[in-house]
Every structure is written in C-alpha cells, then in structure tokens.
Amino acid sequence: MSGPVYTPEELLVRLVAFDTTSYKSNLELIAFVEDYLLQHGVLSARVASPEGDKACLFATIGPQDVGGIALSGHTDVVPVDGQIWDSDPFTLRIGDDDRLYGRGTCDMKGFLACALASVPDYKRRRLKTPIHLAFSYDEEVGCLGVRPMIAEFGRTLPKPRLTIVGEPTSMQVVDAHKGPVRWLVEVTGRAMHSSMAHLGVNAITYAMRLIGELERIEAELPVSARNDRFEPPYATLQVTRIDGGTATNIVPVTCRFGFDVRSVPGLDVSAIERRLITFAEENCLPEMRRIAPEATISIVRANNVPPFGVSAESEIVALTLKLAGQNKTHGVSYATEAGLFQDAGSQAIVCGPGDIAQAHAANEWLARDQLTKCMGFLKRLGDWAES
Ligand SMILES: [Zn+2]
Structure with a gap:
C-alpha cells in the first residue's frame, strides 16, 4: 500500500492549520493523522480523554509483538490570546529568512510533521525494532493527556522499550530536566x-x-x-x-x-x-x-510533573547521541513528558527540532534547516531499527 508522500513542511502546513490550543479539542488533527497513517497501511489506536473531546494516538510500524522505540510528541499548543502576531498564527507562513512561522511550529508540530513524513520510509523497510508513534494532548497544561496513554502500556498498547520525546532542543540530546x-x-x-x-x-x-x-x-x-x-x-x-x-x-x-x-x-x-x-x-x-x-x-x-534524568550509560543516550551526531548531553530547565515515560519503564530522552526560545512566543517560528536535520535523524533511526 502506498499512501500520499508529503514533505515535512507540507505536513506542518496541515498540522498548524488545526487550532489545537489546549482548551480546545484535538480530534480533527487526530482524525487527519489517523487517515494519513491508514493510507500508508498503518493502523492506530486512540486513547480518549475522560470527557471524550480529545485523544492520544498510538501506532506501531514494524513487528507488533516486541517493544520498540516511540516517537512521542504533544498535539496541543499554548494559546495565542493576548499575543500580537504579524500573521495568522494558524496559517503557516514562510518568511524570507527561511523561518516557518505559526503556532506550534517549534513546540512541537515540527517534530510531529517529521515523524509523519518518515512513515513511508519506515513502511518500506523491514524493521526489526518497531517504531511507535505516541501523540498526546494537554501537555501544555501539566503533561496530563499522555498519562491515560501511558496507563495502557502493557495492557491494550505495547510498552515502548525506548522513547524519544521530540520537544524543541535544536536537535541536541537532553537527558535531564527538573x-x-x-x-x-x-x-x-x-x-x-x-x-x-x-x-x-x-x-x-x-x-x-x-x-x-x-x-x-x-x-x-x-x-x-x-x-x-x-x-x-x-x-x-x-x-x-x-x-x-x-x-x-x-x-x-x-x-x-x-x-x-x-x-x-x-x-x-x-x-x-x-x-x-x-x-x-x-x-x-x-x-x-x-x-x-x-x-x-x-x-x-x-x-x-516528575523530574527527568536518565543514566549516562543507558542505551537510549548512546543511541540518540549517535543518531543526532552529538557527543554530549544537556540538562534543561523546562519540563516535558519524558519523566512520565521513564517512570513507566520506558527509557526516555528529549531531542527535537526548534529552539525552546521560540516556543510559546508571538510569531513562534521554526528554522527550516531544523526540519532537514530532524529528517536526517529519523532516517538514521530507520537504519538502526532495520539492522
Ligand atoms: Zn512542548
């Protein structure tokens, strides 16, 4: 089965257009992703919020019976209320400066776009280690939405052995936060x-x-x-x-x-x-x-939100450093869902496109070359998962 092939930028246009501010529903975005995955022959499972107005989405590419590596990201964005933008926050604008402007470009739909753009490549390969997609909601209001999905690990969903949380780190490897x-x-x-x-x-x-x-x-x-x-x-x-x-x-x-x-x-x-x-x-x-x-x-x-720290000797640290072409890890002051994955027994790391300095701000942007870097990272992840 071969579904539509999009560049990460084309997918980012689509993702940004869904206004998934945390206090709104993310179901239209989830339906879009579900449909996209289905066109590539990838089945996904929703984990609905208690109120039913939002959902997480979990999918596996590759063998279904072993724990693999999850690409994890949140679909919600912070509000634009009270911010002054130079253009519509929910219409991706490409600046002359090769920056992609729009709410969530940096935090963190850029990573979601790259993960989705990599699906055709992952589908083509004979993966030995499965690659999971784990998309959450309500991250921006206390990392709430990922919890019901994590609660299903080892029950209705396979527990990823490793998890890459693609929050903006400028593609550096973050192994600790408060x-x-x-x-x-x-x-x-x-x-x-x-x-x-x-x-x-x-x-x-x-x-x-x-x-x-x-x-x-x-x-x-x-x-x-x-x-x-x-x-x-x-x-x-x-x-x-x-x-x-x-x-x-x-x-x-x-x-x-x-x-x-x-x-x-x-x-x-x-x-x-x-x-x-x-x-x-x-x-x-x-x-x-x-x-x-x-x-x-x-x-x-x-x-x-639990603090996050992973031992320097962990498999996930060595793997992510190799994929990112880096030789040292970093600690940061902002929080992510990584500690929740770690506490659930999935070795986690934070690495994704974009600079946290642009997250949550008016005229939020993502440098185009960050998408290129992330795609290279995800391609090398495919090589590793196949080997
Ligand atoms: Zn974020």
Whole structure:
C-alpha cells in the first residue's frame, strides 16, 4: 500500500492549520493523522480523554509483538490570546529568512510533521525494532493527556522499550530536566470582629506558620539532592501566591496560598508534602480547634510533573547521541513528558527540532534547516531499527 508522500513542511502546513490550543479539542488533527497513517497501511489506536473531546494516538510500524522505540510528541499548543502576531498564527507562513512561522511550529508540530513524513520510509523497510508513534494532548497544561496513554502500556498498547520525546532542543540530546510540582493550601479558621480576636481563629497566622515550615524545608534542599546538570544544581521551593482575609477589622477566616517545587531526580517530593501535613496536624490544627472545631487545613497537589534524568550509560543516550551526531548531553530547565515515560519503564530522552526560545512566543517560528536535520535523524533511526 502506498499512501500520499508529503514533505515535512507540507505536513506542518496541515498540522498548524488545526487550532489545537489546549482548551480546545484535538480530534480533527487526530482524525487527519489517523487517515494519513491508514493510507500508508498503518493502523492506530486512540486513547480518549475522560470527557471524550480529545485523544492520544498510538501506532506501531514494524513487528507488533516486541517493544520498540516511540516517537512521542504533544498535539496541543499554548494559546495565542493576548499575543500580537504579524500573521495568522494558524496559517503557516514562510518568511524570507527561511523561518516557518505559526503556532506550534517549534513546540512541537515540527517534530510531529517529521515523524509523519518518515512513515513511508519506515513502511518500506523491514524493521526489526518497531517504531511507535505516541501523540498526546494537554501537555501544555501539566503533561496530563499522555498519562491515560501511558496507563495502557502493557495492557491494550505495547510498552515502548525506548522513547524519544521530540520537544524543541535544536536537535541536541537532553537527558535531564527538573520537574515542576505545585500545591494549593487553604487554611480555614473562624471569622470574628477584630476587637474579639481571642474568639476567632486567624487563618493568616496559621498560613504564616506553614510558610515558615516551608522556608525551613527550602533551606535543606541545596543539600538533600544535588544534580550538577541544573542551574541551580538543586531543587527549589517557593511560595508563589497568597490571598487571605476579608477586611482590616475582621479576623481572617481563610487564607490560601500556592507553592511550587522545581524538583530534581532523586528528591522525594511526597516527603515534603507529608512533612507539611504532619506539621499542620501537630503544630497548627490542635491549637486552632481548641477555639474553632470546624477549622481545617487542606493541602492539595495541583500539578505533578516528575523530574527527568536518565543514566549516562543507558542505551537510549548512546543511541540518540549517535543518531543526532552529538557527543554530549544537556540538562534543561523546562519540563516535558519524558519523566512520565521513564517512570513507566520506558527509557526516555528529549531531542527535537526548534529552539525552546521560540516556543510559546508571538510569531513562534521554526528554522527550516531544523526540519532537514530532524529528517536526517529519523532516517538514521530507520537504519538502526532495520539492522
Ligand atoms: Zn512542548
């Protein structure tokens, strides 16, 4: 079976034209990819979102009974709302400067276009190691959409032995990044006229106590898990927003704050959460409840992207360096889905076309030669998978 052969640029035109902003559906794009693959004789499987308005797509080229190497990317893009663009963000524009302008060109439909443009080549080969396509949604809102697909690995979908996450790295090999984990804390005390403060429970006071404990935890982070791949070479913890009280003459009944940990591999973020909960139970709630039995402190994890790090001796590191023609790996400060694949037992790496500096910005662009480089990389991947 021989389906239509497109250049990566032609495919990128098509992919960019689907407005897959994270808060919208990606199903039209998924249907396009499904149909394209089918025309090349490749069956794919959707993993639908719980609401059914979005889906992941998983496909295998080559033997179906062994774990292969996945080309992984997200189909969603960040909003253009509030940004000033020189042209329609969802119409690919080729600049005189050999740059391809459009939302998602860099992050990361360029990689998806290259992976899809390589399908006819992969189909022609007698692959010994299968090449999987693993396309997700809702990456830009906390790496959420890839999780239901990963949950199917080893069940309805084969688990890729290796995974290349094609986020923009300028085709360099990224083997480590920090993981952003966020919590929302809500302290509820008892409101009272401020002249009768002894009968109220001041939520801001107890929030401050919790923040004091977080400050002590933060002070320990530079020594608890170090990793010289990062700047700074340890996890950080910050209270990033706070909101409390009603009026200057009322004992505040609620105080909400959020904090963010930029985790490094090896740091147990759950231990931070447990320590704060224990502190609340021992050093805040008994005192609060002596006056107001209804007092509560809720600590909820709002975002949980694991940090990513793969051992320098891993097969995926050696393979990706060879395919990319590079001799060293890099650590980066932005997060990807790689840690989720890694935690599921698939050795992961990050390598893809485009510079992260252009991601998420107005007039987002991808240099044309990045597509060429990525196609060379994917062709060498085909050679390897055939050998
Ligand atoms: Zn991305």
